[in-house]
Amino acid sequence: MLSLTGLPLRVLAVLLAAGAFAATMWLWPRLAGRGWKSWLGRLGAFFGTQLAVLAAIGLVANAYFGFYTTWSDLLGTDGKQGTVVDHEPGGKAVSVTGQQKVYSSQGSAQDRSGVIEKVRIRGASSGLIGTPAYVYLPPQYFQPEYAHSRFPMALVLSGYPGSAEKLISLLEYPxxxxxxxxxxxLPPTVLVMMRPTLVGNRDTECMDVPNGPQVETFFTEDLPRAMAGSYRILDRPDARAAIGDSTGGYCALKFALRKPESYRSAISLSGYYTAPVDPTTGDLFGGRPRLKQENDLLWRLRTQPGVPVSLLLATSRNEHNYAATQKMVAAFKAPTEVSTITLDSGGHNFHTWTREIPPALEWLGRRLAPPQPAG
Structure with a gap:
């Protein structure tokens, strides 16, 4: 089956749409009669062409924005819950399944531009196996003077539905x-880029769902431990940050506010501050109002003691989260630190986020611990 985001399917869809339009123009004079057959012919030609054009536009837009990456994502046929996998001691927490070069003005050598590895991460505590992730290792990771150093790490999450590949190709995080x-x-930093969705195509909002997938545990306990055990990464909270857009932004803030022992810095690009409940999420809270409240970030800032974390909230004056962001700024208390990026205009899209990422990384550079000698 052709890949949903692959070029061959897009080319085929565009050719079919062009062919349907040409056929409609050629056949239209023959369908000019007043009988019911002519009426049905004109309706079929009109709606057939419209459907072909809409399908082509939809496939091109989906490939660009990464809404759905597979046919099962689109059709909702891969919604099974995760399976707990028991592992013997010594099993690999991080499995490298591929590698790609990074090209820059410095060339493509790994000690000049770094490298990207495609990995699978197994969660010891959550029992979950993460969707394919991409690890960017900066050039310093391969340079002799850093051979015995451990590096800070930033977890980068896409929105829902989203694609980890778009964090590389469109948002250009590496x-x-x-x-x-x-x-x-920014100090030399390792990136871990992935989707917030770990269980089929279900939007879990990075929750530890009662009697369901323990997604928050995966990201706050399993992933930092697995990365520190598989790469030269500093195993301390001030050397870890979480970044995300939309759903990923909500998750990043939640990890810092709820688990400051895991992440001390968080960046939210167009994120929201409370988890929605809709057909894509299912029941996230098991009928527990208190659990829903505890995952409301504005409620946490207003009612709970401050925690020693730094948060960066990015929005624009016409963004959906602008008013809520102002409430977040008014609610926080020390030792929590809150900073904002507010664009004059911008939408919930990749173009807006690419304008926010460079200043966000500079902000992060003043908070992440730099590489340290191992041991």
Missing amino acids: DSTLKAIQASQ
Whole structure:
């Protein structure tokens, strides 16, 4: 079956749409009669062409924005709950399944531009196996002077539905990170880029769902432990940050506010502050109003003691989260630190987020612990 986001399917869809339009123009004079057959012919030609054009536009837009990455995502046929997998001691927490070069003005050598590895991460506590993730190792990771150093880490999450690949190709996190490192705005940092969705196509909002997938545990306990055990990464909260857009932004803030022992810095690009409940999420809270409240970030800032974390909230004056962001700013208390990026205009899209990522990385550079000698 053709890939939902692959070029061959898009080309085929565009050709079919063009062919349907040409056939309609050629056949239209023959369908000009007043009988019912002519009426049905004109209706069929009209709606057939419209459907072909809409399908082509939809496939192109989906490939660009990464809404659905597989046919099962689109059709909702892969919604099974996760399976708990028991592992013997010594099993690999992180399995590397592929590698790709990073090209920059410094060339493509790994000690000049870094490298991206495609990995699978197994969660020891949650029992979950993460969707394919991409690990960006900066050039310093391969340089002799850093051979015995451990590095800070930033978890980068897409929105829902979203694609980890778009964090590389459209949002250009590795490229922006490399530029920030070269400009001494960010310490050499390892990126872990992935979707917030771990169980089929269900939007769990990074929750530990009662009697369901323990997604928050995966991201706040399993992933940091697995990365520190498989790469030269500092195993301390001030050397870890979470970044995300939309759903990923909500998750990033929640990890810092609820688990400051896991992440001390969080960046939210167009994120929201409370988990929605809709057909894509199912029942997230098991009928427990208190659990829903505890995952409401504005409620936490207003009513709970401050925690020692730094938060960056990005919005624009016409964004959906603008008013709620102002409430977040008014609600926080020390030792929590809150900063904002407010664009004059911008929407809930990749173009807006690419304008926010460079200053966000510079902000993060003032908070992440730099590489340290191992041991």
